[in-house]
Amino acid sequence: MQVLTDVKNAWKFLHLNAQQFPSLPRWRQLLEMILLFIFRDIGPGYYLQARWWRPEIPFKDKWLHTNKKEYNNFIDRWNSRPYQKTSQHKVVEKAVLQLLAVPTPEFIGFLHHRAGVQKSGQPLCTLDDFIRLCQLHVGQRICLKPVEGYGGAGFAAFNIEFHDRLLFTHPFSNAITEISDWWQLAAENPDGYIVEHYLQQHPVLSAINPHSVNTLRIWLYQARGEVKIGGAFLRVGRKGSLVDNTSSGGMCCPVDISSGILQYAANAKNPLLQTSCHPDTGGQITDVQLPFWPECLALAARALQAFPHVNVAGVDVAIAVDGPKMIELNVKPDQIGCARIDLPLKRVDQWLRGHDTTR
Template sequence: MSLLSEAKRRLKLAVDILSIMWRKSRQGHLPLWRQLRESCWLKWHRQQTFRFYLMARMWRREMPWDDKLAHFCYDDFHQLIDLLNPPTHRQLHRHKFAQKQHLLDAGIRTPALYGFFHPDHGIATDGSRLRDVESVAHLLHAHENEIVVFKPEIGSGGEGVVCYRIECLAEQVLLTHPLTGESEPLATRFTQLNHHGHGVVIEAFCHQHPKLAALNPDSVNTLRIWVTNEGNEPRVLGCFLRIGRRHVQVDNTAAGGLICTVDDHGVLQELSRGDLSREVLMQHPDTEVTVCGYPLPFFAEAKTLALRALAAFPDMGIAGLDIAIDEHGPLVLEINLDNPAQIGTACFDRPGRYLFPRLFATEKLA
């Protein structure tokens, strides 16, 4: 990125932040001058970003200053991750293919794994090579009429994740987009698959529970659950539901997804946009479903599964999991051990330091 492009990006972000702060003040929240004073103080003294200030909705009048101080800053969060998930160990678990294999070996319910495409060391689950278009076509022939997920081996925010229904015509494999119905030959899409330098994981699609599909059928709507096992005391730190938007296959906030808080019994509470505005919504803007008070199926089982998944990695002490729910119960789509994403605590609406009172009361994390 050129210096000019970076300067334009920063200027746009600054304008967006000021615009949101002004809008919040007009809605009756803290006045603009107070938001600016607080966010500047937190930036200077706590290395807290302006973006996090907005995502954590620190502009609310009812939010105590002590709670704002107790939110994670960059150093807090990365010290915590380094303490609970030692860097030398978590490097072993960065790759999604290795994670999936480990989860399957541990008996953790997760979508079926079909293979890992890479031009140099790709491999299918049956041990055959998966390194060129012919071998990928051979693999997909076995899954005709299924929806198959392709996701980059390393990545976040749902970037690069695509789903296609597999259709076979003689020797040709067609990839059909399940939302638009558009088809293209595998050979055409193969160039893009080959573009991901770290490779692509190929796995089964999760057909979500009807109660989740009713919220938005175009994406698999997932629970993001944080769990920890500090001091050999496994516990759930918090969770929220991500709900996608119409015509978008992923539910990630980076792709426009919405955030919904969840109470201890699995009942949905407050729905908001996943962008910096965190605008509260009374219903889903596309499906018009009223979300508040909506009960989730298999919620207790989802939390139990999240704890079991972390226990499958005994050298790890914290994780953020993406958990889907189908008609048979919860499944782990992905486990984030390298960086569970600091922004999660803003979405839980609970300051990070309050989640780890013992650690932040010691000299280990001052």
């Protein structure tokens, strides 16, 4: 079984790097894995992702994490199902956020074969409509996102240029894409695309990796008029990739919540592979102070409060030159995020219910 191989490889790595990665004795780790699997249905894979070999993590905290079934029930309990879709369609989400003055990347239009419309109110349904829109933005960089998508799938960003004809060029490789060719591919998505101005991220984030807009995933929850921050990590793309999603190969960089300082970078699939610098660009990660950190937390809280009957979310925030911008709100963020930020959801559930969580 692959998980047994993963455990053996982890133990070998920890043995060879004992000074850098202090760990519990193997017998203790094995006992914990068995207990969590038998009584909590939390497998060894989650144990490794959460880096629960660390001696400083109390076993009672591990016990308070959720298994998959509990996680689904937790989300449905605190995020009312009829309202979950309000933040899962990017046009609806954008409308709510802009109406409530939550800063987001600048909207250009909604591209759809029947209901498409530009910001100006002009139609955006056909290739000719799209070309006319692009003519208005020659010399600019735009991004196109499927209105319903996951993990960065379908995302595209282009510079709009005119060289004897209108065309798209890749932001970094300068590879040419004919607008008509992209349109044919886009036609396969019946839900359409949201078109936005490409966000120019803060130089601190560009210094880590300029090829992707590197965004924060901030976990937070609310009840009784109070918003709590559960944890956060910065997602950083790899060289040549326009997306930073960990599901698409991006790196995970936990953030110290009190200060906004990055702790380290880890491979999302193998958290043992930690580094202080970006492996492709050499950009420093460990001990980097994120700009506008208090404003990032405040923006995430405003975004959560904007959606009715949504009490738990993973909010994605980008940091632009002039401050944070809301990218999207996830009413059912990847459960593995809890492992990456040491967030026991059963304790969160107790707080949401109004129970004492200090014991």
